[in-house]
Amino acid sequence: MAEQPAPAAPGLDDPALEQRLHRLEELLGQLEQVPGRTADVAREAVETLTEVYGEALGRAVDAATSGADVREVLTGDELLRHLLLLHGLHPDPIGMRLERAIADARAQLGASGDGVMLVGVNGGVAEVRLSAGGCGSCGTDTAVEDVVRDELLAAAPELAGVAFVAAEKQAPLIPLSTVRTRTADPSLLRGAAPPGGRPA
Structure with missing residues (x-):
């Protein structure tokens, strides 16, 4: 079943x-x-x-009158996306936002982000698996975790x-060089005579 968008926060009626x-006028x-x-x-903060x-409203009006996909513009614009999240109005479900955040984190981390994978959300905590990638020297686990955490919390x-879980360890492979094949005794091959005996 497809994940449904979270319900919008209740708005204020006219009264x-x-x-x-x-x-607000009194204050x-x-x-x-x-x-x-x-x-x-305080006055500067209000201004x-x-x-x-005002800038956000201007961008929303431009999106509504440009003929573009309004939802895409609203969620793709950093300012509008931030305000939608701030007020609990973002139309995308949390799973979609987290997957997008993981992709953004991987893009920032380069090769270090290859092993970053979203496991799921448990009790309001996003669980992320970090597995060894192909670039162990590209960044420390702490640096990777900081980038992933920032992206996930910004998106949701x-x-x-955010909790990080280690990847399951796999049994080490046996190097091919350590595998030795048993060489047959040439004397035991058919037609060969063992020492002190007759040919078979």
Whole structure:
């Protein structure tokens, strides 16, 4: 069965939204009356946040009017994707987002990422298997884990954490050079006479 997208977070109805906007106006009005550096920082934070969300809305409008796949634009744009995740509105299910994050981590790690594989999610924790790849000197396990962890938590902030499990160890192969073949005694071949005896 295909994984279904997570349900969108409940929105605000019109009366609740109007109440929030009214409260916001009150808070901003109070902030204007507060002197000092702390108030200046708070006002700057509000202005910066407004600019960021304005940029996000502009990109969303461009996507809606460009004729492109809106879902693809929303989830492909880094800013919009971040805001969707922040508000629990990302349309892609967690499994899809984690697989995409693993692919991004592999791309960053190069040969060191060849052995990175998502096992699954257990109790809100993403489990990742690290197996020895073809480039043992390309990066330490700690460096690999840091990259993978950052990508997974950025793609799915609802995760409680990331756990790394070691790959199952396989029995070592026997080198061909250690395999010795038994050479038959030429005297025992058909037609050959053993020492002190007659031919068979």
